[in-house]
Amino acid sequence: MKISNRTFVISGGSSGLGLATVDDLLQCNAYVAVLDISPIPSPVADERFKSRVLYVQTDVTQEDQVESAVDRVVEWTKSTGAYLGGVINAAGIAVAGLTVNRQGQPHSTRTWDRVLGVNLTGTFHVTRLVAKHLVTVPREYELSDGIDGERGVIVMISSTVAYEGQAGQIAYAASKGAIRSMTLPMARDMSRYGVRVVSLAPGPFETPMTGQFSRTMTDRLGNEALLFPKRYGMPEEFAATVKWVLECPYVNGETFKLTGGARVPAML
DSSP states (O other): OOOOOOOOEEEETTTTTHHHHHHHHHHTTTTTEEESOOOOOOOTTTTTGGGGGGEEOOOOOOOOHHHHHHHHHHHHHHHHHOHHHHHHHHHOOOOOBBBBOSSSBOHHHHHHHHHHIIIIIIIHHHHHEEEEHHTOOOOOOTTSSSSOOOOOOEEEOTHHHHHHHHBBBHHHHHHHHHHHHHHHHHHHHGGGTEEEEEEEEESSSTTTTGGOOOOHHHHHHHIIIIISSSSOOHHHHHHHHHHHHHHHHTSSSSSEEESOOOOOOOOO
16 A cells, blocks of 8 residues: 555554654655544644644544544545545553452452453444445555555554463453454455455553553563563554555554564563
């Protein structure tokens, strides 16, 4: 797929991995619609890109808000002439919770519902409501854009926690494991329309989420879990991987790890 002059919906695009992806796609001459609770930082939404960025304040856990936001994006594409090219689901949260804590209290259902609501249900809402419009986009060869008749790409974000979650990551692991499990059946669903589906499973990256980690946890990750390079991933490296997924037509139905070879221990 050619990224230039196509429109990509990015949930959670105002920070972290989503923001890096927004910036990278803008550099590739794409149009970007950001669905997030928080506004886009001004360095991204500056004059150079003003006409290519649409921000819609959206709580991805609220189906009506997502539907309204996607409808607004579709109307925007009509005014810009930049057809939908895909969706990148970067909205996510991580909240720790043990099955039973040291005080004998069971895992909070409120925490469970919140994490699953944002990470899993939010991804589901954004994806299906964008997909409804993506399947009507003219095929690639009609746009003189390729030979496969590709219409677009759906990118979801799983996590290495889907494979090797730590103690206290039950809700987070459940949400990311479900996304990993959704990938292949969704790719099979969407194949008839010429839409690819790919998930990325990053390890620790330099984001506001990992910024919540204690210094002890960060040091232990560096000493015990990270191989090479011995650092967290950079958001730009994640964005470069998204670009590769979008541009390589033979990437489909898979979940790809971005870990630097790291294997997180059961406990830190």
